[in-house]
Amino acid sequence: MLSYIFFLCVALVNAYSDPGACSGACWAHDPNVIQRESDGSFFRFSTGLGILISSASSIEGPWTDLGYALPNGSTVTVGNASNLWAPDVHYVDGTYYMYYASSALGSRDSAIGVASSTTLEYGSWTDHGEIGVTSNDADEYNTIDPNWITIGDASYLQFGSYWDGIFQVEMTDSLTASGDDYTNLAYNASGNHDIEAAFMFEYEDYYYLTFSSGTAQGYTTSLPAQGDEYRIVVCRSSTGTGDFVDKDGTACTNSGGTTVLASHDYVYGPGGQGVLDDPTYGLVVYYHYADKNIGLAVSEYQFGWNNLTWTDGWPVVA
Numbered sequence: 517m518l519s520y521i522f523f524l525c526v527a528l529v530n531a532y533s534d535p536g537a538c539s540g541a542c543w544a545h546d547p548n549v550i551q552r553e554s555d556g557s558f559f560r561f562s563t564g565l566g567i568l569i570s571s572a573s574s575i576e577g578p579w580t581d582l583g584y585a586l587p588n589g590s591t592v593t594v595g596n597a598s599n600l601w602a603p604d605v606h607y608v609d610g611t612y613y614m615y616y617a618s619s620a621l622g623s624r625d626s627a628i629g630v631a632s633s634t635t636l637e638y639g640s641w642t643d644h645g646e647i648g649v650t651s652n653d654a655d656e657y658n659t660i661d662p663n664w665i666t667i668g669d670a671s672y673l674q675f676g677s678y679w680d681g682i683f684q685v686e687m688t689d690s691l692t693a694s695g696d697d698y699t700n701l702a703y704n705a706s707g708n709h710d711i712e713a714a715f716m717f718e719y720e721d722y723y724y725l726t727f728s729s730g731t732a733q734g735y736t737t738s739l740p741a742q743g744d745e746y747r748i749v750v751c752r753s754s755t756g757t758g759d760f761v762d763k764d765g766t767a768c769t770n771s772g773g774t775t776v777l778a779s780h781d782y783v784y785g786p787g788g789q790g791v792l793d794d795p796t797y798g799l800v801v802y803y804h805y806a807d808k809n810i811g812l813a814v815s816e817y818q819f820g821w822n823n824l825t826w827t828d829g830w831p832v833v834a
């Protein structure tokens with residue numbers, strides 16, 4: 517009986533479904549997925565050697581790689597403008613805006629920039645450069661991993677990686693941040709403070725702040741201690757502009773965060789996530805992961821997604 521109960525507990529802890537189907541070009545890294553308004557087709561943006569655009573007729577594929585969004589780099593002068601990261605695309609009044617980061621691994625010499633397009637296609641993107649959110653090695657934040665949301669009549673950008681964690685700044689318009697009044701939304705006081713890749717969405721009465729916690733990459737060089745690899749975490753708030761807590765009520769500015777998806781079976785280090793309202797499956801969480809059957813290098817990461825269900829107002833990957 518005891519061993520049966522033990523088995524049941526282990527089974528519950530590991531009860532994540534396999535990722536949904538993916539066909540065609542399924543490599544992804546820090547993916548951001550948006551459906552095109554005009555025809556419902558899916559566009560995926562990844563951190564490659566620049567921002568790789570892929571498209572498909574459904575989230576399951578077949579995915580086709582189209583090329584880089586800004587093949588000639590960006591006019592941003594901070595970081596490395598020929599190696600842009602962490603795209604975040606949204607639609608406002610006929611135009612798609614893409615925020616991106618310019619930085620170098622482990623450096624806080626970073627800036628967030630923006631480009632726009634009316635079609636999402638390869639060759640359609642116009643760069644507008646920096647939005648006024650930059651950091652350097654004197655700051656306790658890193659201005660990478662942008663993520664846009666509208667709350668009421670205002671727009672905000674979440675950003676941050678390591679150091680003091682995830683921050684939010686209000687936007688004046690799509691191309692410009694309101695200033696350098698940054699609100700801390702999440703901070704992990706432990707270890708090396710390794711949370712990043714914020715993605716916020718609204719559902720019913722709350723704003724949900726997802727982020728990735730743990731070691732993102734380098735798995736082929738040295739495997740993190742079990743549980744220290746990337747995983748997807750969530751906090752929620754009724755305002756979206758502060759007071760985020762996890763399921764236990766712990767403040768997310770005080771190391772809180774409830775796991776949504778972690779390594780399981782052949783899936784290792786899921787993260788770089790986003791949430792999409794899929795026309796067939798409803799809310800899905802999508803992400804990149806290392807498939808243990810394929811390889812653990814960033815160049816081998818796979819695009820994954822799962823249905824989200826809800827338990828007591830918290831998103832669950834069943």
Ligand SMILES: *[C@@H]1O[C@H](CO)[C@@H](O)[C@H](O)[C@H]1NC(C)=O
Pocket residue numbers: 533534535536537797821822823
């Ligand atoms: C998502 O849910 C649908 C039922 O709505 C099910 O058919 C499908 O297998 C689920 N997909 C995944 C990846 O779990």
Ligand SMILES: *[C@@H]1O[C@H](CO)[C@@H](O)[C@H](O)[C@H]1NC(C)=O
Pocket residue numbers: 587588639
């Ligand atoms: C990139 O630069 C090349 C060479 O100057 C030019 O032919 C091409 O049109 C540029 N591409 C974009 C998207 O600006």
Ligand SMILES: *[C@@H]1O[C@H](CO)[C@@H](O)[C@H](O)[C@H]1NC(C)=O
Pocket residue numbers: 565596598599620
């Ligand atoms: C900038 O990124 C490019 C593309 O990855 C790389 O070749 C180059 O070495 C980087 N430059 C610096 C200064 O890190």
Ligand SMILES: *[C@@H]1O[C@H](CO)[C@@H](O)[C@H](O)[C@H]1NC(C)=O
Pocket residue numbers: 704705706707708709710711729730749771772773774
């Ligand atoms: C915070 O960091 C510690 C130490 O790395 C880790 O054990 C814990 O899971 C992290 N919590 C969150 C919510 O990221």
